[in-house]
Amino acid sequence: MPDPTRTIEPVSTEPVTSAPVAFLKGHGTENDFVIVPDPDNALDLPADVVARLCDRRAGIGGDGLLHVVRSAAHPEARDMAGEADWFMDYRNADGSVAEMCGNGVRVFARYLQHAGHLTAGDVAVATRGGVKRVHLAKNGDVTVSMGRARLPEDGVTVTVGGRSWPARNVNMGNPHAVAFVEDLDHAGDLSTEPPYSPAAVYPDGVNIEFVADRGPRHVAMRVHERGAAETRSCGTGACAVAVAAARRDGADPAGTGTPVTYTVDVLGGTLVITEHPDGEIEMTGPAVIVAEGRVDPAWFASAPVRTPC
Numbered sequence: 142m143p144d145p146t147r148t149i150e151p152v153s154t155e156p157v158t159s160a161p162v163a164f165l166k167g168h169g170t171e172n173d174f175v176i177v178p179d180p181d182n183a184l185d186l187p188a189d190v191v192a193r194l195c196d197r198r199a200g201i202g203g204d205g206l207l208h209v210v211r212s213a214a215h216p217e218a219r220d221m222a223g224e225a226d227w228f229m230d231y232r233n234a235d236g237s238v239a240e241m242c243g244n245g246v247r248v249f250a251r252y253l254q255h256a257g258h259l260t261a262g263d264v265a266v267a268t269r270g271g272v273k274r275v276h277l278a279k280n281g282d283v284t285v286s287m288g289r290a291r292l293p294e295d296g297v298t299v300t301v302g303g304r305s306w307p308a309r310n311v312n313m314g315n316p317h318a319v320a321f322v323e324d325l326d327h328a329g330d331l332s333t334e335p336p337y338s339p340a341a342v343y344p345d346g347v348n349i350e351f352v353a354d355r356g357p358r359h360v361a362m363r364v365h366e367r368g369a370a371e372t373r374s375c376g377t378g379a380c381a382v383a384v385a386a387a388r389r390d391g392a393d394p395a396g397t398g399t400p401v402t403y404t405v406d407v408l409g410g411t412l413v414i415t416e417h418p419d420g421e422i423e424m425t426g427p428a429v430i431v432a433e434g435r436v437d438p439a440w441f442a443s444a445p446v447r448t449p450c
């Protein structure tokens with residue numbers, strides 16, 4: 142599980158703000174998020190409040206929360222304000238902080254468009270994993286320049302139900318372990334984290350992807366996400382899977398000099414990942430705003446803290 146020190150400590154000791162909190166719900170290939178617009182970074186969103194909002198029974202429900210803040214108003218994004226007006230302060234369902242969320246940044250850009258903050262179809266979004274450029278196409282597709290993958294040498298072995306697989310270490314700003322399996326059912330019940338070793342390879346926890354082939358440059362995946370459990374999709378995970386598959390298939394674009402594209406089926410839809418010879422990775426997929434509403438201040442102040450399911 143992720144290191145608890147990775148959560149956001151309360152900004153102040155004052156009780157959580159009682160101001161009604163506007164929220165929206167959105168998803169990208171059914172990886173769903175609570176969106177909390179807060180341009181001036183005025184809300185106090187410590188880990189337990191995020192977990193309450195993401196709780197699927199007692200709260201709004203989501204795999205994570207997108208805190209929408211102007212870059213100039215957040216200490217972790219001020220130095221990116223010249224390049225990107227908005228900062229995606231991403232939190233997992235358990236309240237832990239993650240460096241990057243691929244599906245989340247597509248939904249974040251869709252929210253900016255929905256809220257009238259965009260004048261064009263292109264936007265730069267500041268994230269803990271750097272500034273990401275997003276293109277919102279007229280056909281509904283959203284393409285993110287995800288940057289380059291890092292491929293640390295050290296890997297782990299993942300074990301489920303008496304079967305073990307080597308897992309490729311791929312970092313997309315956040316950590317991933319990619320295991321190629323014969324059948325996605327071999328991943329078993331991913332409501333809990335599959336055991337892996339050595340744990341020291343991922344001191345802050347890891348997202349674990351299981352991948353099966355579906356055809357030439359076509360794979361399917363399931364994922365246990367750090368700080369959330371099994372999700373219907375993981376954008377950074379799909380990028381990590383495409384990078385690992387290209388290395389397995391001898392199609393590393395740096396070596397061949399030509400871009401390589403993989404279609405990655407996730408439980409909630411399909412993502413298309415292209416890696417270019419310079420290492421830049423583009424991810425294309427949908428992003429949907431489902432609803433908007435307001436959190437009842439009385440609930441906000443009184444909701445019991447529950448560990449996310």
Ligand SMILES: N[C@H](CCC[C@H](N)C(=O)O)C(=O)O
Pocket residue numbers: 172204205233238239240241242243244245315316348366367368369374375376377378
């Ligand atoms: N659970 C991930 C963050 C969300 C990643 C995923 N939802 C995506 O679309 O990339 C982590 O702790 O690194």
